[in-house]
Amino acid sequence: MxxxxxxxxxxxxxxxxxxxxxxxxxxxxxxxxxxxxxxxxxxxxxxxxxxxxxxxxxxxxxxxxxxxxxxxxxxxxxxxxxxxxxxxxxxxxxxxxxxxxxxxxxxxxxxxxxxxxxxxLGEMWRGAGNGAGDVVCVTLGTGVGGGVVSKGMIITGVNGAAGEIGHITVVPENGFLCNCGKKGCLETVASATGIVNLYKAEGKDAPDARTVFERAAEGDAAAKRVIDRCAFYLGLAIGNIANTLNPAKVVVGGGVSEAGDVLLAPLEQYVRQFTFPRAMDVLSIEKAKLGNxxxxxxxxxxxxxxxx
Amino acid sequence: MxxxxxxxxxxxxxxxxxxxxxxxxxxxxxxxxxxxxxxxxxxxxxxxxxxxxxxxxxxxxxxxxxxxxxxxxxxxxxxxxxxxxxxxxxxxxxxxxxxxxxxxxxxxxxxxxxxxxxxxLGEMWRGAGNGAGDVVCVTLGTGVGGGVVSKGMIITGVNGAAGEIGHITVVPENGFLCNCGKKGCLETVASATGIVNLYKAEGKDAPDARTVFERAAEGDAAAKRVIDRCAFYLGLAIGNIANTLNPAKVVVGGGVSEAGDVLLAPLEQYVRQFTFPRAMDVLSIEKAKLGNxxxxxxxxxxxxxxxx
Missing domain, CATH: 3.30.420.40 (ATPase, nucleotide binding domain)
Known part of the structure; x- marks a missing residue:
């Protein structure tokens, strides 16, 4: 009742x-x-x-x-x-x-x-977006997902393919092949799988992204370069989304974001490097709050x- | 009356x-x-x-x-x-x-x-957008301007900086310095000024972009590489906008677009290379129609x- x-x-x-x-x-x-x-x-x-x-x-x-x-x-x-x-x-x-x-x-x-x-929409309404109507979400899991909220509503695009942030091209030349058929997609370098890809390109091997983060914490130089590179590509994609949409917040979630400041601190620096100053003035990067x-x-x- | x-x-x-x-x-x-x-x-x-x-x-x-x-x-x-x-x-x-x-x-x-x-908005309503509600415009002049229309209205962003397509970073490392203070902005390589910049980087000199296009037509290899590179960067930016917003049309206008197919034909190829297949299915690249x-x-x- x-x-x-x-x-x-x-x-x-x-x-x-x-x-x-x-x-x-x-x-x-x-x-x-x-x-x-x-x-x-x-x-x-x-x-x-x-x-x-x-x-x-x-x-x-x-x-x-x-x-x-x-x-x-x-x-x-x-x-x-x-x-x-x-x-x-x-x-x-x-x-x-x-x-x-x-x-x-x-x-x-x-x-x-x-x-x-x-x-x-959930993060925009009750999570890290805190009710700001212009929010972009990036979810770093096995793949990279995303959603773009403008004035409180999802931008769906013409056939529902808007917000395909994982398929933004960040390595336009000699990038890894993506499941979508393109090369150099954000997903190939900033997802859990992507982090392992980058580590392999350093001539090293790890069973999963968590291991790469652990090795970086132990001082492994290749693992540190991989995390910096992952932050670089993610910052490039987020910066360019901000140059296009001028949101209040970019909310980063998913398993890979649990790595915390080791990823998010360099990410903030790269976002600043790649974002038009006026758009940067109002932008903040937030960790997702609502989980599942x-x-x-x-x-x-x-x-x-x-x-x- | x-x-x-x-x-x-x-x-x-x-x-x-x-x-x-x-x-x-x-x-x-x-x-x-x-x-x-x-x-x-x-x-x-x-x-x-x-x-x-x-x-x-x-x-x-x-x-x-x-x-x-x-x-x-x-x-x-x-x-x-x-x-x-x-x-x-x-x-x-x-x-x-x-x-x-x-x-x-x-x-x-x-x-x-x-x-x-x-x-x-004009191109969306009565020009090359032909009434499609989801249109992105890119104007290639002295600089590079832009506007993003979703469901028939402009996306302004939080402080009016949305649609700053000229400041999308397309050369994330070792790019030319832009007036905005960033480096590697689309404007530094795809505007009239940018085309002259790229030609200079080939060790050649031209008074304006028109001259670079003329030399390419006469068979100058450096000028041809410059135009291909300009199309590459523009295609990368447009592809990534399409991956984010899934528009029906990208309308390209401004003085540089008057060069016509020598620029627009390679541009279409690069857009296809950098766009998520489902978004590409519904996307077309159009030349602006309304001029001034x-x-x-x-x-x-x-x-x-x-x-x-």
């Missing part, structure tokens, strides 16, 4: 994070269910709906107490058509009509967005602003 | 272009007056108002027949406060309250924007959308 709430889902390859939130973005309840990728992912919608209604019941409320549901999903989203493409991890065919199917199953308005964009909750908080924000 | 019209000004260092337009963006009448930079540019507003009213009278209409007036001015604009900063060419102090002063003088609603952003009218047409668009 009481105040109306927002619903949120963050659909991933192994689990679906779900939550109810207040219209201020406070989490009322959160839970997750496994992602059933069998049969081309066709059971996912009904699983979400069943779980959603069970949890509503536990709170003694019904769908009528929910304003709308925001959903983040992997792969480029077409928020107008309500479809998701390229969600190969989940098994959905291109143009899967997620919005329509969930609206039928939940009997509620549903709004969808790419999952990295939802995370960016960013996605559901951003999805709830989407549900909120789309129903205003 | 008849249909209501839009007013538009494009304030430059030597002249102020003015126009009346229909709400569809057709120019009813256009004219220009010299820019009086004496006394810190303090006569400009009254000159605009006098000229504007004289021209209205010639058409047998009054201010009541004007919906609103859009104004482009050099230097970063704060559209909310209605102020212009850094218009050193004109003599205005930082934070010059152009909107307020013009509204008092014209007794009409006035909306202001940076001049390069107005030109981008882009500014007033975009200013009129601004006046139109701000009063809807």
């Amino acid at each position: 009481g105040e109306k709430r927002l619903g949120a889902c963050d659909i991933g390859g192994t689990s679906i994070k779900m939550a109810f939130l207040t219209t201020e973005g406070d989490i009322i309840r959160k839970w997750s269910i496994p992602t059933d990728r069998s049969e081309g992912g066709l059971n996912i919608v009904s699983h979400i709906a069943r779980s959603f209604n069970e949890e509503l019941e536990q709170d003694g409320v019904t769908a009528a107490d929910v304003i709308a549901v925001g959903v983040g999903a992997p792969g480029p989203a077409d928020p107008v058509e309500g479809t998701i493409s390229g969600a190969v991890n989940i098994g959905w065919e291109n143009g899967y009509p997620l919005k329509k199917l969930l609206e039928e199953a939940l009997e509620l308005p549903v709004f969808i967005e790419n999952d990295a964009n939802c995370a960016a 909750d960013a996605g559901v908080i951003g999805a709830a924000y989407l549900a909120k602003v789309m129903t205003v | 008849g249909e209501k019209r839009l007013g538009a000004c494009d304030i430059g260092g030597t002249s102020i272009k003015m126009a009346f337009l229909t709400t569809e963006g057709d120019i009813i009448r256009k004219w220009s007056i010299p820019t009086d930079r004496s006394e810190g540019g303090l006569n400009i507003v009254s000159h605009i108002a006098r000229s504007f009213n004289e021209e209205l009278e010639q058409d047998g209409v009054t201010a009541a027949d004007v919906i609103a007036v859009g104004v482009g001015a050099p230097g970063p604009a704060d559209p909310v406060e209605g102020t212009i900063s850094g218009a050193v060419n004109i003599g205005w102090e930082n934070g010059y309250p152009l909107k307020k002063l013009l509204e008092e003088a014209l007794e009409l609603p006035v909306f202001i924007e940076n001049d390069a952003n107005c030109a981008a 009218d882009a500014g007033v047409i975009g200013a009129a668009y601004l006046a139109k959308v701000m009063t809807v």
Whole structure:
């Protein structure tokens, strides 16, 4: 009972994070269910709906107490058509009509967005973005993801490919080959995989990025050069985003950002080196704050602003 | 009489272009007056108002027949406060309250924007952008200017420094020094000045960019390398903008773009090389169409959308 709430889902390859939130973005309840990728992912919608209604019941409320549901999903989203493409991890065919199917199953308005964009909205609203409407998020994980928020809303671009920050070219000549088919993408040098790539190019080997950071801490000169180079490329990409969009904050998250100041201190210097002075005046680099909750908080924000 | 019209000004260092337009963006009448930079540019507003009213009278209409007036001015604009900063060419102090002063003088609603952003809006609305809401404009002149349009509106950023495409860093190491204080900005290698810079770095000398293009046409190998390199850097910047914003069109204008296919053909190849495949699927590179009218047409668009 009481105040109306927002619903949120963050659909991933192994689990679906779900939550109810207040219209201020406070989490009322959160839970997750496994992602059933069998049969081309066709059971996912009904699983979400069943779980959603069970949890509503536990709170003694019904769908009528929910304003709308925001959903983040992997792969480029077409928020107008309500479809998701390229969600190969989940098994959905291109143009899967997620919005329509969930609206039928939940009997509620549903709004969808790419999952990295939802995370960016979450950090903008209740995380490191601190409500600033112009925020760029960069997530350094196995790959590099991103989201661009301008005046409080995601920039989706023409076919949902905006915010592909991991595919900004930072090594235009003789760069490593990227999964996308291009060469020299930010992802090839600033993700966990990229850091190992750079270390290999130094003629050394490490099982993972964490090991490279550990060796740098122990004084390994090659590992130190790799981290400086990673900060250099990341600073170049962020500086050029700032020259284009003039945001208030760039929020850096994901596993690699957990390395902390050893990466973020040189990053700040490089961002300053590559950013137009007037844009630099108002820019700050922040560490992401919401961790795994960013996605559901951003999805709830989407549900909120789309129903205003 | 008849249909209501839009007013538009494009304030430059030597002249102020003015126009009346229909709400569809057709120019009813256009004219220009010299820019009086004496006394810190303090006569400009009254000159605009006098000229504007004289021209209205010639058409047998009054201010009541004007919906609103859009104004482009050099230097970063704060559209909310209605102020212009850094218009050193004109003599205005930082934070010059152009909107307020013009509204008092014209007794009409006035909306202001940076001049390069107005030109981008003009090309988006009635030029090479052809009404596509997601358009990036790059103007290659003495410097390199730009404007970013998303969903039909300019992205201004936090303090009006968005769209500083000329200051995207494309030579992160050992680049030429730029007027902005940074090194390796796009402007240092892709403007008219930049092309001469690159030619000098080849150990050759030319009085202007036009001469470099002429020598390339005559088979000068250094001049050909310079043009290829200019296209490479421009393609890198445009590709990375596309990876960030996923626009439908990138519109290239300004004097240097008049060189035509000798620059634009390699540019297209480099844009393809540096753009994420999904973003490339929907992207086209277009030559600007409106020439010197882009500014007033975009200013009129601004006046139109701000009063809807």
